[in-house]
Amino acid sequence: MDNKICPHCGIEMSQYQGLTLPDTTPSAGDIIICAACLNLSIYDKDLNLTKPDESILKEMPKEFKEDLDLIIKNLKKQNEQR
Numbered sequence: 001m002d003n004k005i006c007p008h009c010g011i012e013m014s015q016y017q018g019l020t021l022p023d024t025t026p027s028a029g030d031i032i033i034c035a036a037c038l039n040l041s042i043y044d045k046d047l048n049l050t051k052p053d054e055s056i057l058k059e060m061p062k063e064f065k066e067d068l069d070l071i072i073k074n075l076k077k078q079n080e081q082r
């Protein structure tokens, strides 16, 4: 896949790891977490990364949001151990 730029911190993301499937390819509407700044980004229809707007975050199912929070927490821990 093409490298994507994090819309939050500007880092180039060259790896994509799915939350549920190990080798999935991104599709429109997918949410990813930047490993550098731990902010959420979302793929638009052209597969460019954009900042999710508030309504998307609000519409997120609670369980999904909790999963995301857990992943972010773990990533934070990893970053601190480096």
Ligand SMILES: [Zn+2]
Pocket (backbone or CB within 6 Å): 006, 007, 008, 009, 010, 011, 034, 035, 036, 037, 038, 039
């Ligand atoms: Zn970032």
